[in-house]
Amino acid sequence: MPAASNRVTRRRAILSLGGIVLSSSIARWGWADAAPAYPAAPSIPADARIVDATLTAAPRWRQLKSAPSAILDYVDDGPVVLRVKHGDWLRAKLINGLEEHTSIHWHGIRLPNAMDGVPYLTQSPVQPGESFTYAFQPPDTGTFFFHPHCNTVEQLGRGLAGVLIVDGDEARPHDADLVLVYRDWRIDDTGQFMPMITDAGAAKAGTFGTHRTINDKVRPVYGVPAGGDIRLRFLNLDMTRIVDLGVIGAEAWLIATDGNALPPQKLKAWRMGPAMRADLTLRAPARAGDRIQIVNYYAPEPVVMAELEAVGPTRDRPVFEPVPLRPSRIPAPEIVDAEVFSLRLAAATAPNASADGDLPPDLVLPDGEVLRYADALCLNPDTFWSFNGRSWPMQSHEVLPPPLVTFRQGSSYVIELINQTPHMHPIHLHGHTFKVLSSSKGEVVPHFADTTLVAPKERVRIAIRADNPGDWMIHCHIVEHQDTGMMGIFRVA
Numbered sequence: 451m452p453a454a455s456n457r458v459t460r461r462r463a464i465l466s467l468g469g470i471v472l473s474s475s476i477a478r479w480g481w482a483d484a485a486p487a488y489p490a491a492p493s494i495p496a497d498a499r500i501v502d503a504t505l506t507a508a509p510r511w512r513q514l515k516s517a518p519s520a521i522l523d524y525v526d527d528g529p530v531v532l533r534v535k536h537g538d539w540l541r542a543k544l545i546n547g548l549e550e551h552t553s554i555h556w557h558g559i560r561l562p563n564a565m566d567g568v569p570y571l572t573q574s575p576v577q578p579g580e581s582f583t584y585a586f587q588p589p590d591t592g593t594f595f596f597h598p599h600c601n602t603v604e605q606l607g608r609g610l611a612g613v614l615i616v617d618g619d620e621a622r623p624h625d626a627d628l629v630l631v632y633r634d635w636r637i638d639d640t641g642q643f644m645p646m647i648t649d650a651g652a653a654k655a656g657t658f659g660t661h662r663t664i665n666d667k668v669r670p671v672y673g674v675p676a677g678g679d680i681r682l683r684f685l686n687l688d689m690t691r692i693v694d695l696g697v698i699g700a701e702a703w704l705i706a707t708d709g710n711a712l713p714p715q716k717l718k719a720w721r722m723g724p725a726m727r728a729d730l731t732l733r734a735p736a737r738a739g740d741r742i743q744i745v746n747y748y749a750p751e752p753v754v755m756a757e758l759e760a761v762g763p764t765r766d767r768p769v770f771e772p773v774p775l776r777p778s779r780i781p782a783p784e785i786v787d788a789e790v791f792s793l794r795l796a797a798a799t800a801p802n803a804s805a806d807g808d809l810p811p812d813l814v815l816p817d818g819e820v821l822r823y824a825d826a827l828c829l830n831p832d833t834f835w836s837f838n839g840r841s842w843p844m845q846s847h848e849v850l851p852p853p854l855v856t857f858r859q860g861s862s863y864v865i866e867l868i869n870q871t872p873h874m875h876p877i878h879l880h881g882h883t884f885k886v887l888s889s890s891k892g893e894v895v896p897h898f899a900d901t902t903l904v905a906p907k908e909r910v911r912i913a914i915r916a917d918n919p920g921d922w923m924i925h926c927h928i929v930e931h932q933d934t935g936m937m938g939i940f941r942v943a
C-alpha cells in the first residue's frame with residue numbers, strides 16, 4: 451500500500467476511534483493499553499477557608515454589536531471575575547453545558563499538576579453534561595485568568611474565559627480597582643461568528659478579530675473617584691492581538707506583570723501578547739468630568755480602548771507616589787551555573803529533519819497498532835509550527851508526544867527562547883512562573899511572568915526553578931499557533 455493512502459487510512463481510523471477508545475485508555479507515546487495515569491488531586495485541609503464557585507460553560511447570547519452574538523461563557527454577563535484572598539482555597543465546579551468536552555486551565559497559577567486542566571495529560575476531558583471540581587490554594591497573589599484547554603480556538607475564541615484575582619498584595623489599598631479585559635471578537639456586522647481559524651492566519655500572525663472590546667464594550671467609560679488612587683488590571687485575553695498598553699492623561703506606573711509584583715516602573719508602553727496581564731497604579735484627575743485614556747500604541751495611531759472619568763468629590767490625598775505591591779513569592783531561580791535549555795521556535799519541519807537526531811519512538815495505540823511518529827504528525831493536516839523541530843502531532847490532545855525535556859525537580863534552568871520565525875510568539879509555561887532575564891534585542895526590566903512575547907529573530911532568556919512535579923504544557927498563546935504545532939510537554943521529575 452502506498453504510504454500516502456496508508457496515512458489516510460490510519461488517520462481515518464484514529465479519528466473514528468474518537469472518544470470511545472481514548473476516553474477509556476490514554477494514548478501516550480510507547481504505552482500500550484495503559485490505564486490513564488492522571489496525577490492525584492490535592493486534598494483540602496479540614497480548617498481551610500474555601501471559596502466556592504460554579505462555572506457552567508454554555509452557549510449564551512451577548513450583545514456585542516447591534517445584533518446579539520451566540521457566544522460561550524461561564525455566566526450570562528461576563529466576564530466573570532472570581533476573587534479569593536491569599537490563603538483561601540478555591541473550589542470551582544465546572545459544569546459542561548457545551549456539546550463537546552471541555553476543561554479549565556488556571557493560567558499562571560502554580561497549582562498541583564492534577565488541577566492544571568489539560569485533558570488527556572492531567573485529567574480526563576469533561577464530557578457534555580458532566581462536571582469536574584477543581585480545588586486548589588493559589589500560592590501567589592495577583593491577576594490571573596482561566597480558560598478551556600480543549601478546542602481552544604473555538605471555545606476561547608467564542609468567549610469562554612474568566613478572571614481570577616488573588617487579593618492580598620496591597621500594602622496600601624487603592625480607592626478603586628478596575629478589571630479591563632481586552633478581546634477582539636471575530637464577528638460580522640450581524641453578530642455572527644466568522645471562521646475562527648484560517649490557514650493564511652494560522653501560518654502567519656493569526657486570524658484577527660473584527661470587533662475590539664474592553665469588557666465586551668467598545669471604548670467604555672468608567673467612573674473613578676476624583677483624585678483617588680486607581681488600580682487597573684489589564685488582561686489581554688485575545689488569541690491573536692498584541693497590545694502596547696499606555697495611558698494618556700495621567701502618570702501611570704506598572705506594578706505587576708502576569709500578576710507578579712515588580713518595583714514600580716513608570717509606564718511608557720508595555721507590550722503584551724495574548725494571555726499577558728499588567729497591573730497599573732495611577733492617580734485619577736482631581737476635577738470631576740476630566741478623563742484619562744487607556745490606549746493601545748500597537749497601531750499607526752494610538753487607539754483609545756477605554757476611558758476613566760473622575761466623578762464625585764475630590765479625595766484629599768498627598769502627592770501621588772506609586773506604592774509597590776508586596777513582593778512576589780516566586781522561588782528565585784539560581785541563575786549562576788544553571789543548565790541552559792534552548793527552545794527553537796520555528797516553522798514545522800518533517801520529523802525526520804529533527805536536528806536532535808532523537809526521533810520520538812513509535813506510538814502504540816490502545817488497540818495495539820503501531821503508528822510511526824511521522825504518520826502521527828500527518829494526522830494534523832495543518833501543521834505549521836514546531837519546537838526544536840517537533841510539531842505537536844495532533845490538533846487535539848488525544849495523542850501525547852514524549853516530553854521535549856525533563857527538568858530535575860528542585861533545579862534551576864535558563865531557557866533560551868529562540869524565535870527563528872518572522873512572527874511574534876507569546877510563550878507560556880504551565881505550573882511555573884519564570885523570571886525574564888534578557889533579550890537579544892535590548893534591555894529588559896527583569897520581571898516574573900508566565901507568558902513572554904518573543905519577537906521575530908529575537909532570543910529571550912528566562913529562568914525557572916523547576917519545583918512543581920509533573921508533565922506540563924509549554925506552548926505559544928497565539929492559539930492558532932498552538933493548534934498547528936507550537937506546543938510541547940516539559941517534565942519536572
Ligand SMILES: [Cu+2]
Nearest residue numbers: 875926928931
Ligand atoms: Cu506563536
